[in-house]
Amino acid sequence: MLEVRGLRAGYGEVEILHGMDIDVAEGEVVAVLGSNGVGKSTLNNNLSGICVPFGGSIRFCGEDIAGANPARIVDLGLIQVPEGRRVFPNLSVRENLELGSYRRGKAARARNLGRVTRIFPRLMERFGQMAATLSGGEQQMLAIGRGLMSEPRLLILDEPTLGLSPILVDEMFELIGELNGEGLSILLIEQNAVQSLEAADRAYIIEHGVVAMSGPAAELAGSPDLRARYLGL
Amino acid sequence: MDATILGAAVINGLLLGGSYALVAVGLTLIYGVLHIINFAHGSMLMLAMYGAYFLLMKAKIDPYAAIPLMVAAMFAAGYVLYRGLIGRFSHGKDENILLITLGLSIVLENVALFFFKGDSQTVTVSYSDRMVALGPALVPLPKLVSFVASLVLCAALAWFIARTDTGRAIRAVAKERHGARLVGIDVEKIFAVSYGIGIACLGAAACLLIPSFYVSPSVGHLFVIVAFTIVVLGGMGSFIGALVGSLIIGLTESLSGLFLGEALGQIGISLIFILILLFRPTGIFSK
Numbered sequence: 001m002l003e004v005r006g007l008r009a010g011y012g013e014v015e016i017l018h019g020m021d022i023d024v025a026e027g028e029v030v031a032v033l034g035s036n037g038v039g040k041s042t043l044n045n046n047l048s049g050i051c052v053p054f055g056g057s058i059r060f061c062g063e064d065i066a067g068a069n070p071a072r073i074v075d076l077g078l079i080q081v082p083e084g085r086r087v088f089p090n091l092s093v094r095e096n097l098e099l100g101s102y103r104r105g106k107a108a109r110a111r112n113l114g115r116v117t118r119i120f121p122r123l124m125e126r127f128g129q130m131a132a133t134l135s136g137g138e139q140q141m142l143a144i145g146r147g148l149m150s151e152p153r154l155l156i157l158d159e160p161t162l163g164l165s166p167i168l169v170d171e172m173f174e175l176i177g178e179l180n181g182e183g184l185s186i187l188l189i190e191q192n193a194v195q196s197l198e199a200a201d202r203a204y205i206i207e208h209g210v211v212a213m214s215g216p217a218a219e220l221a222g223s224p225d226l227r228a229r230y231l232g233l
Numbered sequence: 234m235d236a237t238i239l240g241a242a243v244i245n246g247l248l249l250g251g252s253y254a255l256v257a258v259g260l261t262l263i264y265g266v267l268h269i270i271n272f273a274h275g276s277m278l279m280l281a282m283y284g285a286y287f288l289l290m291k292a293k294i295d296p297y298a299a300i301p302l303m304v305a306a307m308f309a310a311g312y313v314l315y316r317g318l319i320g321r322f323s324h325g326k327d328e329n330i331l332l333i334t335l336g337l338s339i340v341l342e343n344v345a346l347f348f349f350k351g352d353s354q355t356v357t358v359s360y361s362d363r364m365v366a367l368g369p370a371l372v373p374l375p376k377l378v379s380f381v382a383s384l385v386l387c388a389a390l391a392w393f394i395a396r397t398d399t400g401r402a403i404r405a406v407a408k409e410r411h412g413a414r415l416v417g418i419d420v421e422k423i424f425a426v427s428y429g430i431g432i433a434c435l436g437a438a439a440c441l442l443i444p445s446f447y448v449s450p451s452v453g454h455l456f457v458i459v460a461f462t463i464v465v466l467g468g469m470g471s472f473i474g475a476l477v478g479s480l481i482i483g484l485t486e487s488l489s490g491l492f493l494g495e496a497l498g499q500i501g502i503s504l505i506f507i508l509i510l511l512f513r514p515t516g517i518f519s520k
């Protein structure tokens with residue numbers, strides 16, 4: 001459903017991604033791994049229309065979305081839960097979730113609110129509270145909940161486990177499995193290579209702005225080269 | 234001090250504060266979302282007052298009946314101004330927006346001076362001189378109408394900001410633009426809408442002011458300095474702060490006028506401004 005071909009992207013004069021090919025098929029969990037500053041979030045910003053690519057193509061569900069505005073990309077159901085949560089601090093939990101369906105999923109807002117609060121009962125307890133007063137983990141739940149309110153066809157999760165306690169990290173990976181079990185396609189951006197490769201069907205390893213390795217996650221997890229470089233094993 | 238005189242001064246102060254409320258609320262809304270002081274605020278108010286003035290003189294439309302029209306017209310003016318000028322030439326830099334709005338105010342004022350000279354105009358409507366007894370005070374009907382209508386309109390705006398998706402989007406954009414883009418909010422459009430609403434407040438304020446006030450090319454200055462004080466007092470960007478601040482400033486002006494003499498009414502405002510900057514520069518309603 002997502003086809004990225006020869007994507008070149010960056011900021012101003014500086015090119016960060018030098019031609020990337022990435023695919024996500026319907027129903028897959030695809031992990032994108034790479035060290036800090038390699039350009040993972042840059043990839044996301046281009047997928048979501050926050051940045052305009054320097055070159056290459058991005059197709060989502062048959063539509064060319066390279067350089068399209070973010071609202072149109074949301075309309076198509078490509079939804080990103082960004083690094084650092086980016087919840088609306090001055091809005092209540094409820095309002096944050098409601099704005100998740102600002103463009104997409106508006107008709108089913110009430111039903112989806114019910115669904116999201118069943119997935120994250122903690123959010124229900126904090127429903128009227130300002131998002132700024134939530135803990136980091138709760139904010140991450142809220143950011144994902146807000147993403148789910150948009151009825152995503154493909155959900156991008158940018159480092160969803162960043163700053164979470166080990167227990168919450170495990171819960172996050174469980175949740176990814178559950179959402180995928182319900183048929184949701186997920187593009188998972190992570191630093192946590194071990195668990196990501198367990199959760200994913202396929203994975204891409206990014207180095208120096210290009211895809212250095214890719215393949216079935218299980219295969220990559222077993223590759224001695226990768227184990228040495230990323231897993232420290 | 235006679236209690237009746239004091240009571241009358243309090244009532245007059247509150248009424249005066251009410252007439253500042255819409256101007257201040259518009260200013261604080263624009264600040265809250267765009268993080269800039271709209272230096273064109275005063276001249277846009279002046280423009281709206283001339284609008285209301287000419288609607289009455291040329292088209293015989295009563296200022297109160299003209300409120301919906303002026304609100305719509307000023308919203309459109311603000312929206313277009315943002316889209317065509319401020320947003321386009323600011324390149325996302327706050328200091329550019331500042332300069333553009335400042336330049337705009339100079340242009341507007343001079344255009345007004347060119348057409349209307351320096352003279353001030355007043356209007357007379359059938360109810361201009363009607364007085365109503367309000368407790369110990371005898372107040373002009375237009376001032377009472379202005380007070381009530383201002384509060385009603387502020388409440389309506391507060392409801393809009395609190396309860397509608399556009400209102401939520403306005404608040405979201407004020408604090409988290411990246412997150413807003415990712416849920417599909419058109420941030421630039423929300424900027425323009427916010428600027429439009431801030432300016433629309435001036436359309437209503439102008440209609441409410443014109444039956445009991447004069448209009449001149451420089452009339453905006455009077456209000457904008459006071460409105461700026463109110464916004465700082467209430468906390469930059471705070472809606473409720475602007476509302477309460479308006480009443481406090483109206484009271485201050487009226488009471489210092491009573492105690493220090495009419496001409497010195499504004500001294501109390503300057504004093505409050507200095508005190509706020511010294512002791513609570515973030516304003517009373519800031520968190």
Ligand SMILES: Nc1ncnc2c1ncn2[C@@H]1O[C@H](COP(=O)(O)OP(=O)(O)OP(=O)(O)O)[C@@H](O)[C@H]1O
Nearest residue numbers: 011016034035036037038039040041042043083191
């Ligand atoms: N807005 C920006 N303007 C200019 N350069 C940027 C901008 N955002 C990121 N960069 C640069 O682009 C490079 C890639 O950043 P990016 O955020 O995509 O990395 P990342 O892989 O997501 O890293 P992390 O794992 O730390 O999140 C970095 O060198 C960064 O400094």
Ligand SMILES: [Mg+2]
Nearest residue numbers: 040041042083
């Ligand atoms: Mg990143």
